[in-house]
Structure formats: C-alpha cells, structure tokens
Amino acid sequence: DADVTQTPRNRITKTGKRIMLECSQTKGHDRMYWYRQDPGLGLQLIYYSFDVKDINKGEISDGYSVSRQAQAKFSLSLESAIPNQTALYFCATSAIAEDTQYFGPGTRLTVL
C-alpha cells in the first residue's frame, strides 16, 4: 500500500465551488506539506504543518486553507475555486524539516 495517499485523484469543478483535497500518510511523519505544480514553474509550497497544532503559510497560500485533523491527515481546501487554481496538487511528508520529503500521487484539479 502507498505510504502517502491523496483523494480524489482527479476533480473537475466550476468557478466558485468549494473543494477539499485530502491527504493521508502511514509513514508516521510529523511534517506534512501541500504543493501545487504548474508547467514550467516547478513546485510551489502552499501550506505546511509540523504537527497537529502547527500550520504555516507557504509561498502561495492566498485562496487556500488547510486543516490538520490528525498526525496522519492534512486537508487542503479551496473556499471558492477559480480557473487559475487549475493545477496538479501534491501532498508530501517528512520526518524532520531537513530530510527527504515523500510525495503522494497527486490530485489533478480543473476549475472551469
């Protein structure tokens, strides 16, 4: 079984809709991250969390919010989706900040 899972894997939605992307991990890591990937831009950090009570904004947090429901779960929400949020979204985990990050399979989100 995959260590980092994301649901849904694909989602098409309309402008203005609220969307939640979910991430779960079985690696036992404290640190979790949400990135978006756009062609030619690499990965940009949206939010990150070092434990259940710790949430931090990344480079591009505007228009997004997160919830760390448990050590193993980290959800990303788009309160009112807009077309330029169409992207591939990845969740990642790490044991400590300086160590390897392990990525989930990604969620492809299309906002019409």
Place this chain on the structure above:
Amino acid sequence: AQSVSQHNHHVILSEAASLELGCNYSYGGTVNLFWYVQYPGQHLQLLLKYFSGDPLVKGIKGFEAEFIKSKFSFNLRKPSVQWSDTAEYFCAVNAYNTDKLIFGTGTRLQVFP
C-alpha cells in the same frame, strides 16, 4: 530569499548519450540538496540526496550528482541514458533553519531510442 535555478528546461538525447543537468542555488549557509524525478503520470520520487560527506553522491538507476560548494552547484549526471529515463527532473534545496524545500522549475528530459 533562497532560489534554485535549473537552466536546462528541455533536454533531448539519444539512448547511450551522456547526461548532465545543471542546478545552482542561492544560499550561503549549510544546505541539504536533492534531486527528484517525476516519470510521466507519476508522483515525485527521490533520485539522490546530499547532506554531508563525500560531495559525489550516487543515487538510483545509475545517476550521480556532485556538490561543488564554491560554485553553489549540484549537477546531476548519468554516463549513458536509457529511454526509460524520460522524465522531469527537479533539483531542490533545503537550507538549515528554514524548514522549507525550495524546488527548481524542473528539466524535462526526453530520450529517444
């Protein structure tokens, strides 16, 4: 602010050709360095990493990278590429005490038989 530059955006090679992908970063302190690979339709996977010690790091699938501190570089190399190496390659840097991994924009490698 930290940044990571990958100057080769798209590289096209024939099988058995040698590969070198450039990666430069801007940060003067201690760093951890990573190369990730993303095969078509898949998630990012760690190719290799450098934390300390021997600056020549060997990774999976015959890849290696050399950390040259004076040049702020961490170039990825493979002596002979295969068609299965077709993928996007990302360099990433984690500077101590910053808690974040900064990615380059990626290099798309296409290998033709």
